[in-house]
Amino acid sequence: MKLLKELCETPGIPGREEKLRAIVRRELEGVVDEMRVDALGNLICVKRAAGKRRLMIAAHTDEIGFMVSHVDDKGFIRLVPLGGHDPRNMVAQRVTVQGKRDLIGLLYPGQKPTHLLTDEERKQQPKVSDFFVDVGLPGEKVKELAPVGSPVTLLRDFAEIGDSVSCKAMDNRLAVYIMIRAMQQAKRFAFETYAVATAQEEVGLRGAQVSAFGVEPDVGVALDITLAVDIPGVPEHERVTQLGGGTAIKLLDSSHIAHPGLVEAFRSLAERR
Ligand SMILES: [Zn+2]
Known part of the structure; x- marks a missing residue:
């Protein structure tokens, strides 16, 4: 094993x-x-x-994984998907961003939390392209540590x-x-x-x-x-x-x-x- x-x-x-x-x-x-x-x-x-x-x-x-395509000023990372992802399996998954050093992050769809959703909004399923990664660091630092092209994979024991x-x-x-x-x-x-x-x-x-x-x-x-x-x-x-x-x-x-x-x-x- x-x-x-x-x-x-x-x-x-x-x-x-x-x-x-x-x-x-x-x-x-x-x-x-x-x-x-x-x-x-x-x-x-x-x-x-x-x-x-x-x-x-x-x-x-x-x-299957992702590549970093953009980091915004708040440090949220946008992704290009590589391979067939199922958005149902992606919400709140832990990932590693393999930048200048490994960063642990979380995958979230760019949507309001469930508490704030209207009935109409609740029916909408997230798409793979809606997801971003939050690595819990300020924008400038993320831009430096996770350049465009860095690989992103799920983190799982x-x-x-x-x-x-x-x-x-x-x-x-x-x-x-x-x-x-x-x-x-x-x-x-x-x-x-x-x-x-x-x-x-x-x-x-x-x-x-x-x-x-x-x-x-x-x-x-x-x-x-x-x-x-x-x-x-x-x-x-x-x-x-x-x-x-x-x-x-x-x-x-x-x-x-x-x-x-x-x-x-x-x-x-x-x-x-
Ligand atoms: Zn295979």
């Missing part, structure tokens, strides 16, 4: 995955034959096997809850963890294997595309989280996975239809285990 906790708690918005790259590098040093970083920020870790076909395993290292775990950035640090452990524990490699810690997934799968063109694999496996929707409020026919029911094997999504042979190979492997 120590490595998973470290991966989840480490901040890394799209384009600023360097701290995650350092962890993957540390864990796979000596496990693979070669490590390189491409211009986009993908860390490509290669286990050589001359003459064998190429397998690329990809896990994105970035998390890793917690073990019952048989489960909870943290920010479980998407996709859980998959990064699985990729690291798989590489460390593999006893033999039937393919020349490329474990790629990819960059900028949350803003359009950019790292995976660039690195796939660089590696040119015969087989590609993308590791990511999915929704465990066996919960109240979701009808049974929409429950694509169940918590504790094993690994989910993707058949298709909005940008990809999986190769049926590969789906079958994974299915039979899962059933044998």
